[in-house]
Amino acid sequence: MSLSALHIYNEEWDRRLHEVQVSKGDLNRLIMDYLVIEGYKSAAEEFAQEAGVVPPVDFESIESRMKVREALQRGDVEDAIVRVNELNPQILDTNHALFFHLQQQKLIEYIRQGRVLEALQFAQEELAQLGEHSPEFLSELERTMSLLAFEHSTSTPSAIADLLSPAQRMKTAGEVNAAILESLDQGKEVKLVQLVKLLSWGQGTLKEHAEFPKVRDIGFS
Amino acid sequence: MSPSTDSDDDGNVSPPPSESPVISVASPDQPMKLPTRWNDECRHQSLNLSENGRELSYQGPNSNGDGAAAAARSIQSIPPACGVYYYEVEIHSKAQTANISVGFAGPDVKLSRLPGWEPLSWGYHGDDGSSFAAEQNGTPYGPTFGLGDVVGAGIDWATNRAFFTKNGTFLGSVFHNVGKGVDVYPSVGLQHVGESVKVNFGHEPFKYDIDYHVQQQRQQTWTTLMSQKLDPRLFRADDDGTEEEIAPLMSEVSEEQSKQTVNKLVLSYLAHHGYVKTARAFQKQTRDAVEERTSVDDDIEMDDVPGPSTSSSSSFPTSKLEADIELRTRIVNSVLCGDIDSxxxxxxxxxxxxxxxxxxxxxxxxxxxxxxxxxxxxxxxxxxxxxxxxxxxxxxxxMDGIEEDGMGMDxxxxxxxxxxxxxxxxxxxxxxxxxxxxxxxxxxxxxxxxxxxxxxxxxxxxxxxxxxxxxxxxxxxxxxxxxxxxxxxxxxxxxxxxxxxxxxxxxQGRPTHPALEMMYRQTAVCLLQLGLARVGAAAFANMQKEFIDA
Incomplete structure (x- = not known):
């Protein structure tokens, strides 16, 4: 294997960068994709106006999706479930993992609020039977219930304490968001994020084959 | 991948434009020329080659067990940038099990040996159904093949693995590091008089559904690429340019971090092009989101009390940018309403x-x-x-209305x-x-x-x-x-x-192109370069398809 250390100098590299075909319109659509999927409704509306980009969905659907997310982020799981069902009752019917995670989140919120009796009752009546069908659900349920054991304790193991973190709410919200997008036949992966990933992989892999000017620190240029 | 089935309908073949000087700099070879026939110069003397370059038949004395054979290679090597390469041969033999090897070989492999026996050669043998990669006895792999069978051989360049098919049935991935760092050619080897092979380098439709295979590969590769860990250096400034040798300072990029970075990319893009209202709305919404998230640990009931804006600006440092946008907005708006003096x-x-x-x-x-x-x-x-x-x-x-003729009439x-x-x-x-x-x-x-x-x-x-x-x-x-x-x-x-x-x-010395655009361009050039560097996975990362057309 002859790994000739190919060296591509700035001038040559710049020329190639310049030759890449991409228009402002293309990039505008990437931005719109991001605003829509991440639910920045008013920004998406402004952007449709200012940049003349046709949004891929109607703005109302963004709004209702965001209402679901907001409900989860403030801990109102019941409201989120009602709203998801209003959007499309099939979503929770068909996606068992999603339904379980929403119920789990509800349990977490009970525990967070110190409503121990309700938590126990809810776990036994609603969640236990879901857990019977899947060992994965069951172990998740057990992990969640152990929050009760560590109540008000500073020694709670982090794997368990994480359940009470904002990240857990975001995770559940993200899962629901993706499921709704999927039900709308819309891409659920943000293209901009994919682009960042592709750059990360592309640059990292090419580094093994050649010397070339790299992009760093993309958020601060 | 075959030359005929994919050139038009599949996006993963990304032949760099042949007239572009870029290609010639990095690779003096024309990267996307595919094999079309057996090479008259690269065949054992015992093999007879048909006029059209597709049929090889064994003429010489039968070689039994002495390790002698007669092999041939195609005229072109396989360009890794094609993503998946595939060809088929039709076996002519007297027996149900032919002493034939179908596979691949490097440029210097002895033509007196079956593909798979020698280093840098890989083959699937008809007499025992075994796979061979520089081995004498082979490894059990698939069924035997012979008279009338159509045997296919392919390489998945994203993984540098080979695969074979028999009469349109996939037999599984096999071998590792096929074609890594070395040019490889389709290659077959024969041993018995009366046996011959007719190759299909894409001249006609394949028995095996290679399009489906390609699609699967593309999907898998894309999923793999998308689940790679992010390079932390994309998310932080390095103190100096010698980043190569330094161990990563930060091993993982958190979701929150990458999200914030993407938000910054978006915001700077909007600011760059002066989409001011969008930028404002976006900034407001991202700030609200951050506040909402950070308020979770506080009392739940607090969330309709507006949080102090200072707390959010620390996690989302855009005040300077904000001031700049505001100022530029004012200037831009002045022009828009005709107030040029301002x-x-x-x-x-x-x-x-x-x-x-x-x-x-x-x-x-x-x-x-x-x-x-x-x-x-x-x-x-x-x-x-x-x-x-x-x-x-x-x-x-x-009064005299003549000068304004007509005006008063109605x-x-x-x-x-x-x-x-x-x-x-x-x-x-x-x-x-x-x-x-x-x-x-x-x-x-x-x-x-x-x-x-x-x-x-x-x-x-x-x-x-x-x-x-x-x-x-x-x-x-x-x-x-x-x-x-x-x-x-x-x-x-x-x-x-x-x-x-x-x-x-x-x-202001600010870039004339937004960071997002430069990122796109950088990615595209990296992929092109990776194709030239024989990294097959790059063929499946089709930016046009993933980011523009979709």
């Missing part, structure tokens, strides 16, 4: 160098616009004045008698003095402009002057149409506002 003075004050760049081109443009605005103002006043005059004259129909008499005459005439005289003042101002400004820039050598500036002064030929430039309206109309303001925005960014 735009000029603010630009001069906050973004020195902007107006002077390129021999003062921006200054020329702005001052010309100022002149256009003055002329438009004059035209507007003139219109009003004429209208008022017409009204006045119509209200006194007995006016209803009763309406006229109701209109206060004194007021009207007062309005007209006021308007006409306004008009005169405006006209004078416009003409004076035009003269100064002419004087100030008389000496300019720049052809672009001269052109702008000519176009600008052309609007004087029309009394109503906005409805004149054509080139005049183009200079006078609102679109011209929009265009100028954009140009000023770009000029300001440039003067």
């Amino acid at each position: 735009a000029l003075s603010e630009t001069r004050k906050h973004y020195s160098g902007t107006l002077e760049a390129e021999e003062g081109l921006m200054l020329v443009k702005l001052r010309c616009r100022k002149f256009v605005e003055l002329v438009l103002e004059t035209a507007e006043l003139e219109k009003k004045m004429k209208a008022a005059k017409a009204k006045e004259e119509a209200s006194a129909p007995e 006016v209803d008499d009763e309406m006229i008698s109701a209109s206060p005459i004194a007021n009207g005439s007062n309005g007209v005289s006021l308007l006409s003095s306004d008009y005169e003042a405006a006209l004078n101002a416009a003409l004076t400004y035009g003269k100064t402009l002419d004087q100030d820039f008389k000496a300019t050598k720049s052809p672009e500036a001269k052109n702008i002057f000519i176009q600008t002064f052309a609007i004087l030929t029309s009394s109503d430039p906005l409805s004149a149409g054509g080139a005049i309206a183009e200079v006078a109309g609102h679109d011209a303001r929009v265009k100028l506002a954009n140009e000023l925005n770009q000029a300001i960014l440039r003067s």
Whole structure:
């Protein structure tokens, strides 16, 4: 294997960068994709106006999706479930993992609020039977219930304490968001994020084959 | 991948344009030439090659067990940038199990041996169904093959693994590091008289559904690429340029971190192009989101109390950017509403160098616009004045109305008698003095402009002057149409506002392209280069398809 250390100098590299075909319109659509999927409704509306980009969905659907997310982020799981069902009752019917995670989140919120009796009752009546069908659900349920054991304790193991973190709410919200997008036949992966990933992989892999000017620190240029 | 099935409908073959000099620099070979026939120069003497270069038949003495054989290779090596390579051979033999090997080989492998026996060769053997990669006894792999069978051999360049098929059935991935760092060719080997193979390098449809295979590979590769860990260096500034040797300072990029970075990319893109309202709305929403998230640990009931904005600005440091956008918005808006003086003075004050760049081109443009605005103002006043005059004259129909012929004709008499005459005439005289003042101002400004820039050598500036002064030929430039309206109309303001925005960014040493755009370009060039560096996975990362067309 002859790994000739190919060296591509700035001038040559710049020329190639310049030759890449991409228009402002293309990039505008990437931005719109991001605003829509991440639910920045008013920004998406402004952007449709200012940049003349046709949004891929109607703005109302963004709004209702965001209402679901907001409900989860403030801990109102019941409201989120009602709203998801209003959007499309099939979503929770068909996606068992999603339904379980929403119920789990509800349990977490009970525990967070110190409503121990309700938590126990809810776990036994609603969640236990879901857990019977899947060992994965069951172990998740057990992990969640152990929050009760560590109540008000500073020694709670982090794997368990994480359940009470904002990240857990975001995770559940993200899962629901993706499921709704999927039900709308819309891409659920943000293209901009994919682009960042592709750059990360592309640059990292090419580094093994050649010397070339790299992009760093993309958020601060 | 075959030459015939994929060239048109599959996007993963990304042959770099052959006329591009880029390719020749990195790879002197033409990277996407595919094998089309067996090589007359690269075949054992015991093999007879048909006229069309597709059929090989064994002529020599039967070789039994002494390790002798007769092999051949194709004329072209396989370009890894094709993503998946595949070909098929039809077996002619007297027996159900042929002493034939179908596979691949490097350029220097002995032609007196079956593919798979020698280093840098890989083969699937018909007599025992075993796979061989530089081994004498083989590894159990698939069924035996012989008379009438169609055997396919492929390489998945994303993984550098091979696969074989028999009569259209996939037999599984096999071998590792196939073609890694070495050119490989389709290669077959025969041992018995009466046995022959006819190759299909894509000349006709394949038995195996290679399109489906390609799709699967693409999907898998894309999923793999998308689940790679992010390079932390994309998310933080390095202190110096020697980042290569330094162990990663930060091993993982958190979701929150990458999200914030993408938010910054979006915001700077919006700011760059001056999508101000969008940027505002976006900033407000991201800030609200951060507040909402950070407030979770606090009392739940607190969430309709607006959080102190200072807490959020620490996690989302955009105050400087915000101030910059605000200022540039103000300047851009000034241009948009025709207030060129404000735009000029603010630009001069906050973004020195902007107006002077390129021999003062921006200054020329702005001052010309100022002149256009003055002329438009004059035209507007003139219109009003004429209208008022017409009204006045119509209200006194007995007076000489000749000069305003036709104007009074439609006016209803009763309406006229109701209109206060004194007021009207007062309005007209006021308007006409306004008009005169405006006209004078416009003409004076035009003269100064002419004087100030008389000496300019720049052809672009001269052109702008000519176009600008052309609007004087029309009394109503906005409805004149054509080139005049183009200079006078609102679109011209929009265009100028954009140009000023770009000029300001440039003067600040800010990139002329947004970071997002540079990121896209960088990624595209990396992928192209990876294709040339024989990294097959790059063939499946089709940016056009993933980011633009979809």
